[in-house]
Amino acid sequence: MLKKPLRAPLAFAFLCLCAAPAAWAQHQHGSDVFEVFYAVEAMAGSGQSHPSEDDDTYVNADILFAASTHQFRVLGELFVSPEEADLERMQFGYEFVPDTVLWVGRFHMPASAWNSEHHHGRYLQTSITRPFIERWEDEHGLIPQHITGALLETRQSLGAASALQFAGGVGASSSWGDHQYEPVDLIGENPGRHRTSLSARLAYLPEYEGTSSAGFLFAHDQLYTTNPQLLNALNSAHVVLTLSGAYIDWTVNKWRVMGAGYYVNVALDQTARNESFISAYLQVERLLPHELTVFSRVEDSARMQESRYVALFDDHDGDIDVALRRQALGLRWDFVRRQAFTVELSHVATLGFRSNEVRLQWSGVIP
Amino acid sequence: MERCYSVRRAAANLLSALLLLAGVAFSAPPTERLVLIVSAESKVEQLDSLEVRKLFLGMTVEHNGTRLSALLNESDPVIKEVFLQNVVAMTETTYDRRLLQLALQHGALLPAVYTDNTRLLAAVVADPAAVSFAWYRDVAQDKKIKILRVLWHD
Numbered sequence: 001m002l003k004k005p006l007r008a009p010l011a012f013a014f015l016c017l018c019a020a021p022a023a024w025a026q027h028q029h030g031s032d033v034f035e036v037f038y039a040v041e042a043m044a045g046s047g048q049s050h051p052s053e054d055d056d057t058y059v060n061a062d063i064l065f066a067a068s069t070h071q072f073r074v075l076g077e078l079f080v081s082p083e084e085a086d087l088e089r090m091q092f093g094y095e096f097v098p099d100t101v102l103w104v105g106r107f108h109m110p111a112s113a114w115n116s117e118h119h120h121g122r123y124l125q126t127s128i129t130r131p132f133i134e135r136w137e138d139e140h141g142l143i144p145q146h147i148t149g150a151l152l153e154t155r156q157s158l159g160a161a162s163a164l165q166f167a168g169g170v171g172a173s174s175s176w177g178d179h180q181y182e183p184v185d186l187i188g189e190n191p192g193r194h195r196t197s198l199s200a201r202l203a204y205l206p207e208y209e210g211t212s213s214a215g216f217l218f219a220h221d222q223l224y225t226t227n228p229q230l231l232n233a234l235n236s237a238h239v240v241l242t243l244s245g246a247y248i249d250w251t252v253n254k255w256r257v258m259g260a261g262y263y264v265n266v267a268l269d270q271t272a273r274n275e276s277f278i279s280a281y282l283q284v285e286r287l288l289p290h291e292l293t294v295f296s297r298v299e300d301s302a303r304m305q306e307s308r309y310v311a312l313f314d315d316h317d318g319d320i321d322v323a324l325r326r327q328a329l330g331l332r333w334d335f336v337r338r339q340a341f342t343v344e345l346s347h348v349a350t351l352g353f354r355s356n357e358v359r360l361q362w363s364g365v366i367p
Numbered sequence: 368m369e370r371c372y373s374v375r376r377a378a379a380n381l382l383s384a385l386l387l388l389a390g391v392a393f394s395a396p397p398t399e400r401l402v403l404i405v406s407a408e409s410k411v412e413q414l415d416s417l418e419v420r421k422l423f424l425g426m427t428v429e430h431n432g433t434r435l436s437a438l439l440n441e442s443d444p445v446i447k448e449v450f451l452q453n454v455v456a457m458t459e460t461t462y463d464r465r466l467l468q469l470a471l472q473h474g475a476l477l478p479a480v481y482t483d484n485t486r487l488l489a490a491v492v493a494d495p496a497a498v499s500f501a502w503y504r505d506v507a508q509d510k511k512i513k514i515l516r517v518l519w520h521d
Binding site: 032035068070075097099124209334338365 | 417420421424426428429434460464465467468470471472474475476477
């Protein structure tokens with residue numbers, strides 16, 4: 001979605017790019033972060049109404065910057081593509097004690113298992129696509145993913161090597177737009193109507209500094225709309241979305257398993273019209289010789305097909321369809337440092353039809 | 368029978384030679400040692416393996432009220448390989464990806480990289496919060512450097 005006016009984000013992107021050499025020079029002596037995650041993608045599909053426009057764009061860049069002085073931190077993530085330029089995260093933090101940080105700003109909700117791990121950086125996710133339930137707001141995602149407010153992150157030792165991790169955020173939720181949520185925009189216009197959002201994750205880590213974790217997820221979003229189309233469809237100006245779930249991201253030798261299950265309750269003004277649905281996915285990855293990784297993912301859902309609420313996200317004359325199920329299989333090749341080539345085949349069942357897709361992606365990080 | 372005896376004797380001689388070589392190898396003093404270093408002015412007296420791993424992954428490590436900073440020594444390919452295998456126990460690709468993940472997820476800072484040993488040691492000496500690693504032979508005589516412990520020896 002094109003944000004207007006674009007001058008502010010483009011000026012910001014230009015500033016970031018101009019600052020890149022200076023930031024990199026600092027990295028040699030200091031330790032600030034300036035990384036550009038980029039991806040170039042091509043896809044072909046059968047049976048879709050708009051296969052070329054599904055998911056993210058064919059080229060995009062995610063600019064990450066972070067700096068720290070004493071106990072103060074700043075972290076930003078700017079996502080740029082031909083269709084948008086959005087400051088996805090802008091957080092200012094204070095680290096009270098090691099690994100306990102209070103952030104204020106716009107951040108990703110901690111209850112998303114996938115997005116808390118990969119954020120917008122395509123290079124760090126093995127597969128090309130994200131599970132449908134983890135989609136961003138401007139991709140007609142079903143769960144609000146951005147909160148503007150305060151976020152507490154902490155990790156505490158548990159025994160000799162393991163740890164407990166907690167992240168909890170509270171702040172302004174998304175509002176309802178045209179077939180999609182509209183989170184608080186830091187550099188564009190905000191029509192208002194933002195209500196409260198709560199989101200939390202509690203995880204067990206077998207190794208304090210390791211990559212494996214498993215835990216519970218919770219989110220509670222109050223949404224409000226004045227859109228006549230939505231009011232007619234829901235017969236309700238308010239929606240209270242409550243998510244509870246569990247996830248696992250476990251690595252054992254050359255195997256990695258990522259999975260999450262979400263139960264989403266949709267409460268409306270008239271309780272008789274309340275509904276709920278379930279969505280889950282499981283991705284298995286296996287490292288192979290020659291820097292190859294094979295992966296497979298299965299996504300499934302229950303009661304989404306009958307949900308009036310879910311149907312609101314289906315853009316009938318647009319570019320994105322709500323996926324109910326997906327089976328994906330792919331191969332990633334990290335052919336050189338910080339560069340990867342990925343191919344992914346998938347079969348998708350949406351609200352309206354079934355389709356097959358093949359995607360190719362070249363992703364990497366600069367510098 | 369005679370031939371069988373000579374083969375046995377040759378095998379015994381070969382085994383003796385191998386044992387002798389192995390004995391020499393095991394009794395030889397270590398020729399290379401990778402040591403964990405800080406400035407002589409540093410208050411840090413010791414860091415355990417978990418703290419060292421956290422530090423070189425960009426996580427916060429505090430010691431006596433001081434936030435430590437990691438300096439990566441990439442002055443030669445061998446020292447980098449030994450560090451990856453024995454300190455963080457990761458391949459180069461995995462280590463790089465882990466640093467990127469932590470930066471992306473929590474804004475964790477990247478360890479500063481030094482490809483010149485002299486500049487690295489000067490940076491360690493200048494900053495009491497800096498922690499790095501070097502070959503023992505390069506720092507053994509340096510009074511401005513404090514060796515915390517041996518990370519690896521051959």
